[in-house]
Amino acid sequence: MRLDLLRDLWLERRRRFAFWCIMVVGWSGVCGLLFPVLVDEIWVEVVMDWFNPALDLQQGYWLVALPAVGLPVLGGSFAFLEGGSLFKGQTVRHAIAFLLAYPLPRWQVYFSRLAYLLSACFLLTVAGYLSGSGMILLTGYPLPAGLSGLLPGTFLLILLLGELGVLFGMLSKSFWLDRLAGIVFLFLVYLPFGMRSGSGWVRYSPLFYVLGESPLMGGVDVVNLLVLSLLCVAGGLAGGYVFERLELE
Amino acid sequence: MRYLVLRTENLTKEFHRRPALCGVTLEVDPGEVFGLLGPSGSGKSTLLHILLDFIRPSHGQALVLGMDCQRNGLKVRRLVGYLPQNLTLPKGITAGQLLERFAALRGGVEMTFADELAARFQLNLELPCERLSPGERRKIGLVQAFMHRPELILLDEPSRDLDTAAQRELYRLIAEFRAEGRSVVMASQSISEMERICDRVAVFYRGRIIAVERGAQLRARAIRKIEMRFANPINPQIFIGLNNINQLVCDQNKVYCTVQGDPDALLKTATQFRVLDIISQQPSLEEVYQTVYGIPAYAT
Numbered sequence: 001m002r003l004d005l006l007r008d009l010w011l012e013r014r015r016r017f018a019f020w021c022i023m024v025v026g027w028s029g030v031c032g033l034l035f036p037v038l039v040d041e042i043w044v045e046v047v048m049d050w051f052n053p054a055l056d057l058q059q060g061y062w063l064v065a066l067p068a069v070g071l072p073v074l075g076g077s078f079a080f081l082e083g084g085s086l087f088k089g090q091t092v093r094h095a096i097a098f099l100l101a102y103p104l105p106r107w108q109v110y111f112s113r114l115a116y117l118l119s120a121c122f123l124l125t126v127a128g129y130l131s132g133s134g135m136i137l138l139t140g141y142p143l144p145a146g147l148s149g150l151l152p153g154t155f156l157l158i159l160l161l162g163e164l165g166v167l168f169g170m171l172s173k174s175f176w177l178d179r180l181a182g183i184v185f186l187f188l189v190y191l192p193f194g195m196r197s198g199s200g201w202v203r204y205s206p207l208f209y210v211l212g213e214s215p216l217m218g219g220v221d222v223v224n225l226l227v228l229s230l231l232c233v234a235g236g237l238a239g240g241y242v243f244e245r246l247e248l249e
Numbered sequence: 250m251r252y253l254v255l256r257t258e259n260l261t262k263e264f265h266r267r268p269a270l271c272g273v274t275l276e277v278d279p280g281e282v283f284g285l286l287g288p289s290g291s292g293k294s295t296l297l298h299i300l301l302d303f304i305r306p307s308h309g310q311a312l313v314l315g316m317d318c319q320r321n322g323l324k325v326r327r328l329v330g331y332l333p334q335n336l337t338l339p340k341g342i343t344a345g346q347l348l349e350r351f352a353a354l355r356g357g358v359e360m361t362f363a364d365e366l367a368a369r370f371q372l373n374l375e376l377p378c379e380r381l382s383p384g385e386r387r388k389i390g391l392v393q394a395f396m397h398r399p400e401l402i403l404l405d406e407p408s409r410d411l412d413t414a415a416q417r418e419l420y421r422l423i424a425e426f427r428a429e430g431r432s433v434v435m436a437s438q439s440i441s442e443m444e445r446i447c448d449r450v451a452v453f454y455r456g457r458i459i460a461v462e463r464g465a466q467l468r469a470r471a472i473r474k475i476e477m478r479f480a481n482p483i484n485p486q487i488f489i490g491l492n493n494i495n496q497l498v499c500d501q502n503k504v505y506c507t508v509q510g511d512p513d514a515l516l517k518t519a520t521q522f523r524v525l526d527i528i529s530q531q532p533s534l535e536e537v538y539q540t541v542y543g544i545p546a547y548a549t
Contacts, residue, residue, distance in 0.1 A: 004350065008339060012340070012341075094333065094337050095337040098331075098333055100303060100326075101301050101326060101333070102326060102351075102354045103323050103324075103354075103355065103356075104323075104326075104354065247303070247304040248298070248303040249298070249304060
């Protein structure tokens with residue numbers, strides 16, 4: 001991989017990244033500030049009753065804590081859009097084609113873009129985590145147990161969505177399809193909260209993987225993280241395969 | 250076997266079942282300036298993109314510098330310079346820094362020749378890329394295409410956005426490279442440019458090559474629209490005998506006509522009278538396709 005290509009990408013996209021970083025830091029910071037309210041049982045019951053009265057307290061807790069795990073939603077949106085924009089659009093395709101007129105193998109161009117996406121997703125996750133946990137500490141509450149355990153899952157999920165965006169960016173010409181994929185993703189995030197605890201559909205929610213556990217059942221599931229890691233590797237390789245055959249019209 | 254810089258055989262490319270190139274076969278010799286002439290969407294850029302392996306042909310084969318452009322893509326691109334039709338430049342760096350990056354991407358390119366080229370095109374290397382005019386962007390594209398002294402240079406609409414002085418410099422540069430035995434393949438919609446610098450020209454129409462003309466042939470068949478204004482009213486009969494004059498219209502002291510090929514006879518006849526003004530115009534590509542190749546104007 002060529003570091004100069006990676007550096008050029010960061011220079012080119014630093015403002016977009018800064019914008020999303022501010023969004024994520026702001027969101028996580030506000031959630032951290034509101035943490036004492038979020039974990040108050042009275043608030044939990046109010047929200048539970050409004051959303052789905054059949055939910056138990058544990059489910060309700062995750063429901064109100066959902067804004068705090070909004071990081072995968074915001075981060076995922078960034079990664080999906082950024083991944084797509086790395087390969088989509090006439091200007092981007094022209095820039096890639098121009099690079100490929102130089103004696104560079106395609107995989108170098110692809111991996112430099114993937115490395116940019118990976119580093120951006122990682123920085124965004126860490127920034128969101130630091131902002132949120134910093135604000136919780138400021139309120140005088142201790143950090144919830146297992147909060148740092150969310151980090152790998154969140155990062156991997158965000159990266160996976162970025163890779164999905166890359167595939168969409170290369171294969172689809174329709175921006176509407178991207179938006180539809182975004183809506184499906186949001187639906188899946190909130191899926192567990194409309195279902196019974198034991199439902200197998202919960203596994204289709206990204207939250208199931210972010211938390212390293214089922215938000216409905218409780219209990220850490222390391223296997224989920226491994227599944228997510230393998231999916232990330234597969235997504236990266238699939239992107240490389242498509243890019244190798246991509247026609248830069 | 251004769252060494253060819255470029256050889257394509259029955260090259261065909263379809264986009265979503267719509268043919269963009271249909272059975273293109275052509276050969277370019279070393280030291281030749283070869284033109285690809287045609288209107289927008291006629292397949293010129295598609296051909297260049299196949300040669301650089303941006304896209305893959307549906308059928309046929311292309312050999313660049315004796316190598317298959319797909320299997321030996323890296324080797325080919327090391328020896329080829331390319332100017333794209335649309336050049337996207339990054340922001341936040343100067344033109345000079347950008348050229349240094351291009352040189353680093355190629356590896357082993359000395360900046361002295363690049364600086365010399367920039368000076369010849371009067372390109373200010375201190376300017377940030379975002380402040381460059383379209384003409385200056387084109388000059389950057391030209392400098393990066395020539396700076397490693399490639400064996401073959403592929404130029405897509407090279408003189409677009411260039412001022413007259415830069416165009417002249419480009420033509421001089423192409424002539425120098427040709428003299429060194431290097432080859433140039435250039436796509437353009439400008440007949441005058443093709444007439445002026447190309448040894449041979451392939452005329453494209455809807456993805457097919459409908460003719461390959463020598464530059465001199467193209468010049469001989471060139472059509473010009475002439476408008477002359479005389480000091481006194483003119484009798485049109487004096488021009489009727491000239492055999493390469495068409496569409497003759499006389500209006501008092503003004504004469505309008507088209508000349509195919511050499512305008513010498515027309516000028517000699519006209520200068521028997523007092524001429525106040527002469528305007529010569531190149532016809533559009535559509536008109537040339539209609540007149541020379543019999544293709545309806547609307548079809549191009």
